[in-house]
Amino acid sequence: MQVKEFKIKWGMVIDIDKCTGCGACMVGCQVENNIAPMTKKDPYNYVQALTWDRDDAANKLKVLTWLTVYELSNGAAFPNHETAYLPRPCMQCGNPACVPVCPVVATEKNEEGGIVSQIYPRCIGCRYCMAACPYHARYFNWWDPIWPEGMDKGLSPSVSVRPRGVVEKCNFCHSRYLDAKNKARQDGGDPMNLPDGAYNTACADICPTKAITFGDLNNPEHKVHELAKSKNAFRLLEKLGLAPQVYYMSEREWVRKQGDNYNADGGDHGAPSNSHG
Amino acid sequence: MSVARRAFIQMSVGATVGILFTPTVWTALDDVSIWTQNWPWIPKLTYGEAKSLPTVSKMCESGCAVKVRTVAGQAFGTEGNTDNLLSGGGICPLCANGVQVMNSPSRIKAPMLNGKEISWDDAKALVSEKLAAAGSNVAVISGDQTGTVNEVFSGLLVNQGSDAFYSMPSDLQKADKAWTDLMGGSGQIGYDMENADVVLLAGADALESWGPTVANKKAFASNENGTFIFAGPVQTRTASVTSKWVPVPAEGMAAFVLGITYYVLQAGKSVPAADFDQFKAMVMRGYTPAKVEAATGVKADVMAEIAKQLLSADSPVVVPGGSVAANTAAFALNLLLGGAMKVLPEFGKAVETAMTRSEMLKQDILKGVSADVLLVYEANPFYVLPEKIKAGFTVAFDSVNTETTAAADLVLPTPHSYERYDDLASPYGVAVATYSLGTPVSKPTLNVMNAADFVLGLTDLGFESFQEVLEAKVAAVGADIDELAEGSAYVLEESADVSGVTLAANVLGKAAIPVKGNGAVALAPYTLLNVGTANQATTPNAPSTISNNQLIGDNLVVMMASVTAKKLGVDVGSKVKLSGGNGECEALVQVFEGVLPGVVAAPLGMGHTVGDEFSKGKGDNVYKILTVSSEAAAGASTWAGSTVNVAKI
Numbered sequence: 001m002q003v004k005e006f007k008i009k010w011g012m013v014i015d016i017d018k019c020t021g022c023g024a025c026m027v028g029c030q031v032e033n034n035i036a037p038m039t040k041k042d043p044y045n046y047v048q049a050l051t052w053d054r055d056d057a058a059n060k061l062k063v064l065t066w067l068t069v070y071e072l073s074n075g076a077a078f079p080n081h082e083t084a085y086l087p088r089p090c091m092q093c094g095n096p097a098c099v100p101v102c103p104v105v106a107t108e109k110n111e112e113g114g115i116v117s118q119i120y121p122r123c124i125g126c127r128y129c130m131a132a133c134p135y136h137a138r139y140f141n142w143w144d145p146i147w148p149e150g151m152d153k154g155l156s157p158s159v160s161v162r163p164r165g166v167v168e169k170c171n172f173c174h175s176r177y178l179d180a181k182n183k184a185r186q187d188g189g190d191p192m193n194l195p196d197g198a199y200n201t202a203c204a205d206i207c208p209t210k211a212i213t214f215g216d217l218n219n220p221e222h223k224v225h226e227l228a229k230s231k232n233a234f235r236l237l238e239k240l241g242l243a244p245q246v247y248y249m250s251e252r253e254w255v256r257k258q259g260d261n262y263n264a265d266g267g268d269h270g271a272p273s274n275s276h277g
Numbered sequence: 278m279s280v281a282r283r284a285f286i287q288m289s290v291g292a293t294v295g296i297l298f299t300p301t302v303w304t305a306l307d308d309v310s311i312w313t314q315n316w317p318w319i320p321k322l323t324y325g326e327a328k329s330l331p332t333v334s335k336m337c338e339s340g341c342a343v344k345v346r347t348v349a350g351q352a353f354g355t356e357g358n359t360d361n362l363l364s365g366g367g368i369c370p371l372c373a374n375g376v377q378v379m380n381s382p383s384r385i386k387a388p389m390l391n392g393k394e395i396s397w398d399d400a401k402a403l404v405s406e407k408l409a410a411a412g413s414n415v416a417v418i419s420g421d422q423t424g425t426v427n428e429v430f431s432g433l434l435v436n437q438g439s440d441a442f443y444s445m446p447s448d449l450q451k452a453d454k455a456w457t458d459l460m461g462g463s464g465q466i467g468y469d470m471e472n473a474d475v476v477l478l479a480g481a482d483a484l485e486s487w488g489p490t491v492a493n494k495k496a497f498a499s500n501e502n503g504t505f506i507f508a509g510p511v512q513t514r515t516a517s518v519t520s521k522w523v524p525v526p527a528e529g530m531a532a533f534v535l536g537i538t539y540y541v542l543q544a545g546k547s548v549p550a551a552d553f554d555q556f557k558a559m560v561m562r563g564y565t566p567a568k569v570e571a572a573t574g575v576k577a578d579v580m581a582e583i584a585k586q587l588l589s590a591d592s593p594v595v596v597p598g599g600s601v602a603a604n605t606a607a608f609a610l611n612l613l614l615g616g617a618m619k620v621l622p623e624f625g626k627a628v629e630t631a632m633t634r635s636e637m638l639k640q641d642i643l644k645g646v647s648a649d650v651l652l653v654y655e656a657n658p659f660y661v662l663p664e665k666i667k668a669g670f671t672v673a674f675d676s677v678n679t680e681t682t683a684a685a686d687l688v689l690p691t692p693h694s695y696e697r698y699d700d701l702a703s704p705y706g707v708a709v710a711t712y713s714l715g716t717p718v719s720k721p722t723l724n725v726m727n728a729a730d731f732v733l734g735l736t737d738l739g740f741e742s743f744q745e746v747l748e749a750k751v752a753a754v755g756a757d758i759d760e761l762a763e764g765s766a767y768v769l770e771e772s773a774d775v776s777g778v779t780l781a782a783n784v785l786g787k788a789a790i791p792v793k794g795n796g797a798v799a800l801a802p803y804t805l806l807n808v809g810t811a812n813q814a815t816t817p818n819a820p821s822t823i824s825n826n827q828l829i830g831d832n833l834v835v836m837m838a839s840v841t842a843k844k845l846g847v848d849v850g851s852k853v854k855l856s857g858g859n860g861e862c863e864a865l866v867q868v869f870e871g872v873l874p875g876v877v878a879a880p881l882g883m884g885h886t887v888g889d890e891f892s893k894g895k896g897d898n899v900y901k902i903l904t905v906s907s908e909a910a911a912g913a914s915t916w917a918g919s920t921v922n923v924a925k926i
Contacts, residue, residue: 017518018497018498018518019518020484020485020494020514020515020517020518021514021517021824022369022370022484022485022490022494022514022805022806022807023370023806023807023819023822023823024367024368024369024370024373026370026818026821026822027370027373027374027807027816027818027819027822028354028356028373030818030821031353031354031355031373031374031376031377031818032354034320034322035818037377037817037818037820037891038820038821039890040890041890056820056890057820057821057823057891058820058828058829058830058831058895060821060825063821064821065821065822069822071824071826073870076870077838077839077840077870078524078838078839078840078870078871078872078873078874079524081512081869081870081871082512082517082522082871083512083516083517083871084517084518085514085517145320147320148381148382148817148889148890149382150380150381150382150384151377151380151381151382151817152320152321153323153351153380154351154352154353154354154376154377154379154380155320155322155323155353156322156348156353156354157322157323157324157325157327157348157353160322161320161322202356205356205357205366206356206357206366206367206368206373207367208357208365208367208368208369208490208491208494208495208498209367209484209494209495209497209498209518210366210367210495210498211498
């Protein structure tokens with residue numbers, strides 16, 4: 001499959017040298033996208049005594065973290081040890097591995113902007129896409145989303161809540177894209193030529209160190225256009241040829257090498273040592 | 278009527294054929310299969326006008342300047358406030374979950390006396406009676422470092438004839454002790470990290486948990502040419518982005534700073550302090566690089582290199598964390614360097630009889646609190662140091678259930694930050710004096726009352742309501758209330774007077790000597806905001822952000838370098854018992870090479886016994902194994918130098 005090109009290509013450049021791994025982006029993402037907190041008990045399960053508890057957030061295999069912050073280690077012993085944090089949203093690949101494997105066309109890369117969609121009502125939960133995605137950016141909704149009593153009052157109006165049994169993923173806060181285009185239309189602007197910052201994701205907005213920069217990679221007036229070309233920029237697992245629209249930056253060579261799962265020395269430090277998700 | 282055999286057979290055959298051809302059965306089966314799989318609760322989204330309303334959030338220690346997103350008047354999310362210099366658009370992970378905490382079922386719904394609901398009038402009558410009986414034997418513990426609510430509480434104490442105002446242990450308190458008590462200064466220390474060209478974070482985990490973290494991160498992000506160096510026993514999240522991590526034991530931080538000071542003095546730097554000569558002699562004699570290296574393990578050439586960087590910088594700054602001695606040493610070094618350390622004036626008071634911020638920090642909670650009546654405001658001392666609190670009658674003001682509300686006799690629910698008037702004056706560490714105002718952006722749904730309003734009903738401070746107090750405060754600050762209500766911060770660029778400040782030479786010489794407990798390994802407690810602070814447990818959406826370096830399942834995780842693990846005979850995943858201080862903790866071992874050998878790093882803020890399912894029973898409470906020791910020379914108590922014994926179980 002060929003890399004799909006668009007006039008507008010929304011992308012991120014994440015400066016790993018600025019990310020402290022605080023987790024604010026992950027919390028902001030959950031709030032924006034109506035991802036329910038993980039609760040063990042289900043108040044609607046009237047036979048709870050006969051069934052297993054649901055998983056709580058301690059089970060990292062079952063959490064819905066569309067954006068996950070991974071902890072990287074250079075693998076060296078004290079005192080030469082170095083550490084770094086890598087936030088991982090959906091890469092919105094130019095040549096996505098998840099799209100061709102979907103048997104029901106629940107995920108597509110067709111819209112101007114290059115965001116890989118996830119159409120929940122079509123999804124049958126087969127999880128082929130999860131198996132195909134090398135970035136582990138897709139999550140299966142194992143449990144009904146249940147907000148503890150009263151917390152369902154504060155749901156984001158822009159994002160529908162998904163039932164259990166479907167695959168979910170980051171969509172660059174797509175409803176914000178729609179809002180930005182609508183606003184441009186109302187204000188007499190061009191929805192196909194949004195100014196830098198008119199459309200921004202929740203994680204980029206909330207980041208206290210502004211490690212995440214978001215914009216149109218094809219638009220020279222957007223900061224990401226230049227940042228993605230900087231000498232320290234790289235993409236994860238670039239050798240797979242999936243052409244992610246998410247770039248990373250680091251002055252540290254070991255970080256850049258791990259980004260492409262560099263294994264030339266046969267060492268064992270290819271994978272992140274620990275992760276949040 | 279009789280049914281013949283033939284008729285019965287005809288009817289049975291007809292019914293069978295009918296059932297086979299009718300869609301009803303199959304549709305019903307289909308429906309059953311769908312509806313038995315359907316979720317029992319269908320969430321409904323609210324639609325309407327969307328707004329973004331500015332206020333302040335007091336969930337983290339320093340407080341965040343936020344905007345609360347609402348739809349049809351219903352709050353649903355929190356974002357940063359770009360109009361306020363404390364935020365610049367970012368917020369911390371705790372405040373990012375503010376609305377969810379506000380709507381949490383663990384909120385306290387009504388005043389409770391020993392577990393039974395009572396009316397506000399009865400609560401007021403009861404507290405009035407208790408206060409009258411207690412006379413001056415009344416104490417307050419406040420978990421708020423920046424609010425005018427403290428003026429109201431201290432005004433009550435003054436009217437009772439008491440000076441027992443306690444704050445929870447904080448870096449602000451250590452800095453105040455060093456600056457005002459030992460060095461004779463006035464005002465509050467700040468650090469201009471945005472404009473400094475070399476920033477030495479001497480134990481201050483400034484980009485994760487120390488000081489105004491969001492403002493610090495904003496300064497770090499915009500200071501593209503500055504060099505940041507982190508010194509401390511653990512390669513914290515701050516250290517993951519600084520140019521350099523210098524491993525220094527917590528108890529050796531003061532000596533380490535004086536070791537750097539040695540080179541700075543050698544380069545001829547001086548200040549017109551009365552005790553400069555004594556200070557210089559003390560450092561040049563007692564804190565030579567060789568002596569500091571022997572005491573702390575930090576190589577002399579490392580200190581020499583840092584001193585060189587600081588000396589060649591135009592605007593360097595040393596930001597201390599940890600003991601009073603480390604703060605004193607850092608302030609002395611900053612005065613010598615003449616860089617980006619600032620001294621902020623305190624804003625005027627609203628309540629005339631109230632204590633100043635510095636006066637509120639004088640009592641040492643680690644030495645213990647004893648009173649007939651104890652008022653606790655949004656603090657959790659029964660989680661952090663339960664054995665130090667002795668009270669005849671405890672009143673806890675809080676918005677959510679905690680160990681302290683569980684231990685209190687009377688629990689009085691406060692509105693959440695987003696439901697009340699509040700303010701945020703100069704959080705410790707900011708470079709300039711700032712004042713932000715919080716106004717209610719969401720209607721309270723529970724039977725709550727602002728703690729200050731309750732206290733104003735108990736004692737005469739010249740105000741009817743807290744709103745009036747805040748109006749007086751804004752007038753005393755000299756700000757425009759309308760501009761503040763729109764979310765911008767008032768900034769006062771003035772500096773406090775530093776003439777007459779000494780270098781505390783007579784105290785520092787002794788206070789900076791590293792003192793360690795006698796356990797097998799040193800304990801390096803650390804705070805991560807997503808895990809929680811002393812007063813605020815983790816929030817509903819934060820647990821999925823907690824890494825397996827802090828929590829695996831329900832087990833606390835402690836980190837150590839491989840050499841330490843080998844020495845202790847443990848490995849990754851070993852279950853260990855840590856004993857020290859007043860108790861024990863159970864934990865799993867994680868090997869992390871970013872920990873000084875001989876040190877175990879453990880996260881604070883877990884192991885709650887009261888609270889919601891997101892924090893209760895998760896991990897273990899590391900405060901139990903901290904040892905309170907006396908910084909004898911500095912006249913303060915500290916947790917620095919805590920050690921633990923580690924046993925494999």
